[in-house]
Amino acid sequence: MNAIWAIIGRDVRLGFAGGGGASQTLIFFGLTLVLFALAVGPDQQALASISGPVIWTSVLLAKFLSLDRVFQSDFEDGSLDLIVQRTPTLGVLVIAKATAHWLTTSALLIVFSPIAAILLNLSSDRYIALALSLAVGTPALSLIGTIGAALTFPMRRASALTTILVGPLYAPSLIFGVAATASGQPNDILFSPAILFLGASSLMALVVAPLAGGMALRLNMN
Amino acid sequence: MGETIVQSSQHHVTLSIKDLCGGRSNTLAFSNVNLEIKSGEVVVLRGANGAGKTTLLRTLAGLTRAVSGHVDIKGKANTPLTASDSALFAGHLDGLKSGLSAKENAVFWSKLYGVDNFENRIISAFAELGLSDYTDRPASTLSAGQRRRLGLARLLIVDRPLWLLDEPTASMDAEASQKVCEIIERHCVSGGLVVIATHDKLDIPSARIVSLSSQ
DSSP states (O other): OHHHHHHHHHHHHHHHSTTOHHHHHHHHHHHHHHHHHHHHOSOHHHHHHHHHHHHHHHHHHHHHHHHTHHHHHHHHHTHHHHHHHHSSOHHHHHHHHHHHHHHHTHHHHHHHHHHHHHHTTOOGGGHHHHHHHHHHHHHHHHHHHHHHHHHHTTSTTOHHHHHHHHTGGGHHHHHHHHHHHHHOOTTTGGGOHHHHHHHHHHHHHHHHHHHHHHHHHHHHHO | OOSOOOOOOOOOOEEEEEEEEEEETTEEEEEEEEEEEOTTOEEEEEOOTTSSHHHHHHHHTTSSOOSEEEEEEEOGGGOEEOHHHHEEEEOSSOOOOTTSBHHHHHHHHHHHTTOSSHHHHHHHHHHHTTOGGGTTSBGGGSOHHHHHHHHHHHHHHSOOSEEEEESTTTTOOHHHHHHHHHHHHHHHHTTOEEEEEOSSOOOOTTOEEEEOOOO
Protein backbone atom coordinates (compact mmCIF):
# COMPACT_ATOMS: atom_id res chain seq x y z
CA MET A 1 0.00 0.00 0.00
CA ASN A 2 2.97 2.34 0.53
CA ALA A 3 3.48 2.41 -3.23
CA ILE A 4 -0.12 3.57 -3.74
CA TRP A 5 0.19 6.38 -1.20
CA ALA A 6 3.50 7.39 -2.81
CA ILE A 7 1.84 7.62 -6.25
CA ILE A 8 -1.12 9.63 -4.94
CA GLY A 9 1.18 11.93 -2.93
CA ARG A 10 3.46 12.57 -5.90
CA ASP A 11 0.61 13.22 -8.33
CA VAL A 12 -1.10 15.64 -5.94
CA ARG A 13 2.20 17.43 -5.37
CA LEU A 14 2.83 17.70 -9.11
CA GLY A 15 -0.77 18.78 -9.67
CA PHE A 16 -0.45 21.71 -7.28
CA ALA A 17 3.11 22.61 -8.34
CA GLY A 18 3.62 25.63 -10.60
CA GLY A 19 2.02 24.99 -13.96
CA GLY A 20 0.39 21.81 -12.69
CA GLY A 21 -3.07 20.65 -13.65
CA ALA A 22 -4.81 22.05 -10.55
CA SER A 23 -4.25 25.72 -11.34
CA GLN A 24 -5.15 25.22 -15.01
CA THR A 25 -8.37 23.44 -14.04
CA LEU A 26 -9.36 26.21 -11.65
CA ILE A 27 -8.54 29.00 -14.11
CA PHE A 28 -10.42 27.23 -16.92
CA PHE A 29 -13.42 26.69 -14.62
CA GLY A 30 -13.44 30.36 -13.59
CA LEU A 31 -13.03 31.55 -17.16
CA THR A 32 -15.93 29.42 -18.40
CA LEU A 33 -18.21 30.79 -15.68
CA VAL A 34 -17.24 34.38 -16.42
CA LEU A 35 -17.85 33.88 -20.15
CA PHE A 36 -21.29 32.40 -19.45
CA ALA A 37 -22.11 35.31 -17.13
CA LEU A 38 -21.00 37.83 -19.76
CA ALA A 39 -22.98 36.02 -22.46
CA VAL A 40 -26.22 36.10 -20.43
CA GLY A 41 -25.83 39.80 -19.68
CA PRO A 42 -27.40 41.87 -16.88
CA ASP A 43 -30.56 39.76 -16.50
CA GLN A 44 -30.06 38.41 -12.96
CA GLN A 45 -33.10 36.13 -13.09
CA ALA A 46 -31.95 34.49 -16.34
CA LEU A 47 -28.48 33.97 -14.87
CA ALA A 48 -29.88 32.43 -11.69
CA SER A 49 -32.09 30.04 -13.63
CA ILE A 50 -29.14 28.56 -15.57
CA SER A 51 -26.51 28.78 -12.82
CA GLY A 52 -26.78 25.13 -11.72
CA PRO A 53 -26.44 23.68 -15.24
CA VAL A 54 -23.66 26.14 -16.10
CA ILE A 55 -21.61 25.30 -13.00
CA TRP A 56 -21.97 21.56 -13.54
CA THR A 57 -21.13 21.85 -17.26
CA SER A 58 -18.09 23.97 -16.41
CA VAL A 59 -16.93 21.34 -13.92
CA LEU A 60 -17.18 18.67 -16.62
CA LEU A 61 -15.28 20.78 -19.15
CA ALA A 62 -12.59 21.63 -16.59
CA LYS A 63 -12.11 17.94 -15.80
CA PHE A 64 -11.75 17.06 -19.49
CA LEU A 65 -8.80 19.44 -19.62
CA SER A 66 -6.52 17.34 -17.45
CA LEU A 67 -7.64 13.81 -18.31
CA ASP A 68 -5.11 13.06 -21.03
CA ARG A 69 -2.23 13.74 -18.61
CA VAL A 70 -3.34 11.13 -16.06
CA PHE A 71 -1.11 8.44 -17.58
CA GLN A 72 0.50 10.19 -20.54
CA SER A 73 3.13 12.20 -18.66
CA ASP A 74 4.23 9.08 -16.75
CA PHE A 75 4.33 7.16 -20.03
CA GLU A 76 6.43 9.82 -21.74
CA ASP A 77 9.06 10.10 -19.00
CA GLY A 78 9.27 6.37 -18.26
CA SER A 79 7.91 6.50 -14.71
CA LEU A 80 4.81 4.52 -15.74
CA ASP A 81 7.05 1.43 -16.03
CA LEU A 82 8.27 1.89 -12.45
CA ILE A 83 4.77 2.48 -11.14
CA VAL A 84 3.23 -0.46 -12.98
CA GLN A 85 5.98 -2.76 -11.73
CA ARG A 86 5.31 -1.78 -8.14
CA THR A 87 1.52 -1.69 -7.92
CA PRO A 88 -0.23 -4.91 -6.84
CA THR A 89 -2.70 -4.80 -9.75
CA LEU A 90 -3.36 -2.36 -12.55
CA GLY A 91 -6.88 -1.88 -11.18
CA VAL A 92 -5.43 -0.52 -7.94
CA LEU A 93 -3.25 1.83 -9.98
CA VAL A 94 -6.36 3.12 -11.79
CA ILE A 95 -8.02 3.91 -8.45
CA ALA A 96 -4.86 5.64 -7.19
CA LYS A 97 -4.63 7.75 -10.33
CA ALA A 98 -8.35 8.61 -10.21
CA THR A 99 -8.00 9.61 -6.54
CA ALA A 100 -5.10 11.93 -7.32
CA HIS A 101 -7.02 13.36 -10.29
CA TRP A 102 -10.07 14.01 -8.09
CA LEU A 103 -7.95 15.69 -5.40
CA THR A 104 -6.26 18.01 -7.90
CA THR A 105 -9.41 18.91 -9.83
CA SER A 106 -12.78 18.24 -8.20
CA ALA A 107 -11.74 18.89 -4.60
CA LEU A 108 -10.52 22.31 -5.66
CA LEU A 109 -13.69 23.04 -7.63
CA ILE A 110 -15.88 22.03 -4.67
CA VAL A 111 -13.98 24.45 -2.43
CA PHE A 112 -14.49 27.24 -4.95
CA SER A 113 -18.09 26.31 -5.81
CA PRO A 114 -19.62 28.92 -3.42
CA ILE A 115 -17.73 31.64 -5.30
CA ALA A 116 -19.05 30.21 -8.57
CA ALA A 117 -22.55 30.20 -7.07
CA ILE A 118 -22.27 33.86 -6.06
CA LEU A 119 -20.88 34.80 -9.48
CA LEU A 120 -23.82 33.18 -11.25
CA ASN A 121 -26.44 34.42 -8.79
CA LEU A 122 -27.41 30.95 -7.59
CA SER A 123 -29.96 31.09 -4.80
CA SER A 124 -28.17 30.94 -1.44
CA ASP A 125 -30.34 28.05 -0.20
CA ARG A 126 -28.84 25.90 -2.97
CA TYR A 127 -25.17 26.35 -2.02
CA ILE A 128 -25.13 23.21 0.13
CA ALA A 129 -26.96 21.19 -2.54
CA LEU A 130 -24.43 22.32 -5.15
CA ALA A 131 -21.36 21.47 -3.04
CA LEU A 132 -22.88 18.15 -1.95
CA SER A 133 -23.83 17.15 -5.49
CA LEU A 134 -20.29 17.92 -6.65
CA ALA A 135 -18.75 16.00 -3.74
CA VAL A 136 -20.90 12.92 -4.37
CA GLY A 137 -20.98 13.04 -8.19
CA THR A 138 -17.45 14.04 -9.25
CA PRO A 139 -15.67 10.84 -8.11
CA ALA A 140 -17.53 9.09 -10.94
CA LEU A 141 -16.15 11.67 -13.39
CA SER A 142 -12.55 11.06 -12.31
CA LEU A 143 -12.97 7.28 -12.33
CA ILE A 144 -14.66 7.18 -15.77
CA GLY A 145 -12.16 9.72 -17.09
CA THR A 146 -9.28 7.54 -15.92
CA ILE A 147 -10.64 4.68 -18.06
CA GLY A 148 -10.52 6.99 -21.09
CA ALA A 149 -7.01 8.12 -20.15
CA ALA A 150 -5.88 4.50 -19.84
CA LEU A 151 -7.22 3.80 -23.33
CA THR A 152 -5.52 6.72 -25.04
CA PHE A 153 -2.27 7.48 -23.19
CA PRO A 154 0.16 6.16 -25.86
CA MET A 155 -1.36 8.50 -28.48
CA ARG A 156 -0.12 12.00 -29.01
CA ARG A 157 -2.76 14.74 -28.74
CA ALA A 158 -5.17 12.27 -27.19
CA SER A 159 -7.16 14.97 -25.40
CA ALA A 160 -9.93 15.21 -28.01
CA LEU A 161 -10.28 11.43 -28.30
CA THR A 162 -10.44 11.04 -24.52
CA THR A 163 -13.18 13.67 -24.38
CA ILE A 164 -15.16 11.94 -27.14
CA LEU A 165 -14.84 8.59 -25.38
CA VAL A 166 -15.84 9.65 -21.88
CA GLY A 167 -18.12 12.60 -22.68
CA PRO A 168 -21.28 10.52 -23.24
CA LEU A 169 -20.58 8.58 -20.04
CA TYR A 170 -20.62 11.84 -18.09
CA ALA A 171 -24.22 12.58 -19.12
CA PRO A 172 -25.97 10.80 -16.19
CA SER A 173 -23.78 12.59 -13.63
CA LEU A 174 -24.50 15.91 -15.33
CA ILE A 175 -28.27 15.35 -15.41
CA PHE A 176 -28.56 14.25 -11.80
CA GLY A 177 -25.99 16.76 -10.58
CA VAL A 178 -28.06 19.59 -12.03
CA ALA A 179 -31.24 18.04 -10.61
CA ALA A 180 -29.68 17.79 -7.14
CA THR A 181 -28.57 21.42 -7.29
CA ALA A 182 -32.02 22.53 -8.45
CA SER A 183 -33.81 20.68 -5.65
CA GLY A 184 -32.16 22.94 -3.09
CA GLN A 185 -33.80 21.54 0.02
CA PRO A 186 -31.10 21.61 2.69
CA ASN A 187 -33.08 19.49 5.16
CA ASP A 188 -33.45 16.35 3.12
CA ILE A 189 -30.89 16.94 0.37
CA LEU A 190 -28.71 14.07 1.60
CA PHE A 191 -31.40 11.54 0.73
CA SER A 192 -32.85 13.19 -2.35
CA PRO A 193 -33.17 10.84 -5.35
CA ALA A 194 -30.70 12.87 -7.40
CA ILE A 195 -27.96 12.69 -4.73
CA LEU A 196 -28.61 8.98 -4.23
CA PHE A 197 -28.27 8.42 -7.96
CA LEU A 198 -25.02 10.42 -8.04
CA GLY A 199 -23.72 8.27 -5.19
CA ALA A 200 -24.73 5.12 -7.03
CA SER A 201 -22.93 6.37 -10.16
CA SER A 202 -19.74 6.95 -8.21
CA LEU A 203 -19.95 3.53 -6.55
CA MET A 204 -20.60 1.84 -9.88
CA ALA A 205 -17.66 3.68 -11.44
CA LEU A 206 -15.53 2.51 -8.49
CA VAL A 207 -16.32 -1.08 -9.49
CA VAL A 208 -16.05 -0.68 -13.26
CA ALA A 209 -13.02 1.64 -13.52
CA PRO A 210 -10.42 -0.74 -12.03
CA LEU A 211 -11.56 -3.53 -14.34
CA ALA A 212 -11.91 -1.53 -17.57
CA GLY A 213 -9.01 0.84 -16.85
CA GLY A 214 -6.76 -2.03 -15.78
CA MET A 215 -7.50 -3.92 -19.00
CA ALA A 216 -6.86 -0.81 -21.09
CA LEU A 217 -3.55 -0.24 -19.31
CA ARG A 218 -2.47 -3.86 -19.84
CA LEU A 219 -3.42 -3.63 -23.52
CA ASN A 220 -1.39 -0.49 -24.02
CA MET A 221 1.59 -1.68 -21.96
CA ASN A 222 1.89 -4.64 -24.34
CA MET B 1 32.60 11.09 -9.13
CA GLY B 2 32.60 10.76 -5.35
CA GLU B 3 34.44 8.12 -3.34
CA THR B 4 31.37 7.16 -1.31
CA ILE B 5 30.25 3.57 -1.83
CA VAL B 6 26.66 2.52 -1.26
CA GLN B 7 26.59 -0.76 0.60
CA SER B 8 24.15 -3.31 -0.76
CA SER B 9 23.09 -6.46 1.03
CA GLN B 10 24.34 -9.91 0.04
CA HIS B 11 22.10 -11.38 -2.63
CA HIS B 12 21.45 -14.73 -4.15
CA VAL B 13 19.28 -14.92 -7.24
CA THR B 14 19.02 -17.05 -10.35
CA LEU B 15 17.16 -16.27 -13.56
CA SER B 16 15.92 -19.09 -15.73
CA ILE B 17 14.44 -18.32 -19.15
CA LYS B 18 12.91 -21.20 -21.08
CA ASP B 19 11.63 -21.07 -24.67
CA LEU B 20 10.61 -17.47 -24.18
CA CYS B 21 8.82 -15.73 -27.04
CA GLY B 22 7.62 -12.17 -26.74
CA GLY B 23 6.69 -9.06 -28.61
CA ARG B 24 4.66 -5.90 -28.63
CA SER B 25 1.47 -4.99 -30.46
CA ASN B 26 1.01 -8.48 -31.93
CA THR B 27 4.50 -8.46 -33.46
CA LEU B 28 6.97 -11.09 -32.29
CA ALA B 29 10.18 -9.34 -31.24
CA PHE B 30 12.16 -12.37 -30.03
CA SER B 31 11.54 -16.10 -29.94
CA ASN B 32 12.85 -19.21 -28.23
CA VAL B 33 15.21 -17.47 -25.85
CA ASN B 34 16.79 -19.91 -23.40
CA LEU B 35 19.10 -18.62 -20.71
CA GLU B 36 20.29 -19.72 -17.28
CA ILE B 37 21.83 -16.84 -15.39
CA LYS B 38 23.33 -17.42 -11.98
CA SER B 39 23.97 -15.16 -9.06
CA GLY B 40 26.93 -12.87 -9.71
CA GLU B 41 26.66 -12.95 -13.50
CA VAL B 42 26.39 -10.07 -15.98
CA VAL B 43 24.69 -10.78 -19.28
CA VAL B 44 24.96 -8.24 -22.09
CA LEU B 45 22.28 -8.52 -24.78
CA ARG B 46 23.51 -7.54 -28.21
CA GLY B 47 21.60 -7.29 -31.43
CA ALA B 48 20.55 -4.94 -34.17
CA ASN B 49 17.79 -2.40 -33.68
CA GLY B 50 14.50 -4.27 -33.46
CA ALA B 51 16.12 -7.52 -32.35
CA GLY B 52 13.95 -7.48 -29.23
CA LYS B 53 16.47 -6.52 -26.54
CA THR B 54 14.26 -3.95 -24.85
CA THR B 55 11.16 -6.13 -25.20
CA LEU B 56 13.03 -9.04 -23.58
CA LEU B 57 14.04 -6.83 -20.65
CA ARG B 58 10.45 -5.56 -20.29
CA THR B 59 9.18 -9.14 -20.34
CA LEU B 60 11.68 -10.15 -17.64
CA ALA B 61 10.55 -7.14 -15.58
CA GLY B 62 6.93 -8.26 -15.88
CA LEU B 63 5.91 -5.16 -17.81
CA THR B 64 5.09 -7.00 -21.03
CA ARG B 65 3.41 -10.39 -21.13
CA ALA B 66 5.33 -13.22 -22.76
CA VAL B 67 3.66 -14.84 -25.76
CA SER B 68 4.95 -18.22 -24.63
CA GLY B 69 7.66 -19.73 -22.47
CA HIS B 70 8.64 -19.28 -18.85
CA VAL B 71 10.66 -16.90 -16.72
CA ASP B 72 11.62 -18.15 -13.26
CA ILE B 73 13.36 -15.96 -10.72
CA LYS B 74 14.58 -17.80 -7.65
CA GLY B 75 16.25 -16.62 -4.49
CA LYS B 76 18.02 -18.43 -1.67
CA ALA B 77 17.09 -22.12 -1.34
CA ASN B 78 15.29 -21.88 -4.69
CA THR B 79 12.55 -19.68 -3.25
CA PRO B 80 10.40 -18.34 -6.11
CA LEU B 81 10.55 -14.56 -6.43
CA THR B 82 8.35 -12.14 -8.35
CA ALA B 83 9.81 -9.55 -10.71
CA SER B 84 7.99 -6.88 -8.72
CA ASP B 85 9.90 -7.71 -5.52
CA SER B 86 13.25 -8.80 -6.93
CA ALA B 87 13.88 -6.88 -10.16
CA LEU B 88 14.71 -3.27 -10.85
CA PHE B 89 14.10 -2.10 -14.40
CA ALA B 90 15.93 0.96 -15.75
CA GLY B 91 14.61 1.62 -19.24
CA HIS B 92 15.96 3.97 -21.86
CA LEU B 93 13.74 6.65 -20.33
CA ASP B 94 14.93 7.80 -16.91
CA GLY B 95 11.59 7.87 -15.10
CA LEU B 96 12.22 11.39 -13.81
CA LYS B 97 9.58 13.98 -13.09
CA SER B 98 10.82 17.30 -14.46
CA GLY B 99 8.76 19.26 -11.93
CA LEU B 100 10.48 17.60 -8.98
CA SER B 101 14.03 18.12 -7.74
CA ALA B 102 16.61 15.35 -7.98
CA LYS B 103 16.10 14.51 -4.31
CA GLU B 104 12.30 14.59 -4.56
CA ASN B 105 12.48 12.11 -7.42
CA ALA B 106 14.71 9.86 -5.32
CA VAL B 107 12.40 10.12 -2.30
CA PHE B 108 9.45 9.10 -4.51
CA TRP B 109 11.30 5.99 -5.74
CA SER B 110 12.24 5.12 -2.17
CA LYS B 111 8.61 5.27 -1.07
CA LEU B 112 7.44 3.44 -4.20
CA TYR B 113 9.87 0.58 -3.54
CA GLY B 114 9.41 0.64 0.23
CA VAL B 115 13.01 1.55 1.12
CA ASP B 116 13.68 2.05 4.84
CA ASN B 117 16.04 4.81 6.00
CA PHE B 118 16.24 6.15 2.48
CA GLU B 119 17.76 9.51 3.41
CA ASN B 120 21.23 8.06 3.96
CA ARG B 121 21.01 5.86 0.88
CA ILE B 122 20.04 8.86 -1.27
CA ILE B 123 22.95 10.92 0.05
CA SER B 124 25.40 8.06 -0.57
CA ALA B 125 24.04 7.26 -4.03
CA PHE B 126 24.17 10.91 -5.10
CA ALA B 127 27.73 11.21 -3.78
CA GLU B 128 28.85 8.09 -5.64
CA LEU B 129 27.31 9.22 -8.93
CA GLY B 130 28.55 12.80 -8.60
CA LEU B 131 25.09 14.28 -8.09
CA SER B 132 25.58 15.83 -4.63
CA ASP B 133 25.70 19.35 -6.04
CA TYR B 134 22.41 18.86 -7.87
CA THR B 135 20.28 17.53 -5.02
CA ASP B 136 17.83 20.42 -4.97
CA ARG B 137 17.98 21.21 -8.68
CA PRO B 138 14.78 20.51 -10.65
CA ALA B 139 15.28 17.46 -12.86
CA SER B 140 14.29 19.61 -15.84
CA THR B 141 17.50 21.66 -15.48
CA LEU B 142 19.86 18.66 -15.51
CA SER B 143 21.82 17.66 -18.60
CA ALA B 144 21.05 14.40 -20.41
CA GLY B 145 24.03 12.68 -18.76
CA GLN B 146 23.09 13.96 -15.31
CA ARG B 147 19.52 12.79 -15.81
CA ARG B 148 20.81 9.37 -16.83
CA ARG B 149 22.98 9.21 -13.70
CA LEU B 150 20.05 10.28 -11.55
CA GLY B 151 17.91 7.56 -13.13
CA LEU B 152 20.58 5.01 -12.34
CA ALA B 153 20.89 6.27 -8.75
CA ARG B 154 17.69 4.28 -8.26
CA LEU B 155 19.81 1.10 -8.50
CA LEU B 156 21.80 2.16 -5.45
CA ILE B 157 18.90 3.54 -3.45
CA VAL B 158 16.60 0.56 -3.98
CA ASP B 159 18.28 -2.70 -3.01
CA ARG B 160 17.15 -5.37 -5.48
CA PRO B 161 19.12 -8.45 -6.58
CA LEU B 162 18.14 -8.43 -10.27
CA TRP B 163 18.96 -5.39 -12.40
CA LEU B 164 17.50 -5.06 -15.90
CA LEU B 165 19.24 -2.18 -17.65
CA ASP B 166 18.39 -0.77 -21.06
CA GLU B 167 21.23 1.31 -22.53
CA PRO B 168 22.51 2.32 -19.07
CA THR B 169 25.44 4.36 -20.38
CA ALA B 170 23.60 6.32 -23.08
CA SER B 171 24.46 10.06 -23.00
CA MET B 172 27.24 9.48 -20.44
CA ASP B 173 30.86 10.61 -20.63
CA ALA B 174 33.70 8.07 -20.30
CA GLU B 175 34.16 8.67 -16.57
CA ALA B 176 30.48 8.21 -15.78
CA SER B 177 30.31 5.07 -17.97
CA GLN B 178 33.28 3.61 -16.11
CA LYS B 179 31.57 4.36 -12.80
CA VAL B 180 28.43 2.57 -13.94
CA CYS B 181 30.52 -0.48 -14.91
CA GLU B 182 32.14 -0.44 -11.45
CA ILE B 183 28.74 -0.31 -9.78
CA ILE B 184 27.49 -3.21 -11.91
CA GLU B 185 30.56 -5.32 -11.07
CA ARG B 186 30.22 -4.52 -7.37
CA HIS B 187 26.56 -5.58 -7.48
CA CYS B 188 27.58 -8.90 -9.00
CA VAL B 189 30.28 -9.44 -6.37
CA SER B 190 27.55 -9.09 -3.73
CA GLY B 191 25.59 -11.86 -5.47
CA GLY B 192 23.40 -9.69 -7.69
CA LEU B 193 22.53 -10.45 -11.28
CA VAL B 194 22.50 -7.94 -14.12
CA VAL B 195 21.04 -8.16 -17.62
CA ILE B 196 22.01 -5.25 -19.87
CA ALA B 197 20.79 -4.35 -23.34
CA THR B 198 23.25 -2.01 -24.99
CA HIS B 199 25.09 -1.06 -28.15
CA ASP B 200 27.89 0.59 -26.13
CA LYS B 201 31.14 -1.15 -25.28
CA LEU B 202 31.15 -1.80 -21.55
CA ASP B 203 34.29 -2.38 -19.52
CA ILE B 204 33.02 -5.48 -17.74
CA PRO B 205 35.43 -8.34 -18.55
CA SER B 206 33.32 -11.01 -16.87
CA ALA B 207 30.19 -10.18 -18.88
CA ARG B 208 28.58 -12.93 -20.94
CA ILE B 209 27.48 -11.74 -24.37
CA VAL B 210 24.16 -13.01 -25.71
CA SER B 211 23.20 -12.08 -29.26
CA LEU B 212 19.59 -11.69 -30.31
CA SER B 213 18.77 -11.89 -33.98
CA SER B 214 16.01 -9.95 -35.70
CA GLN B 215 12.77 -11.84 -36.33
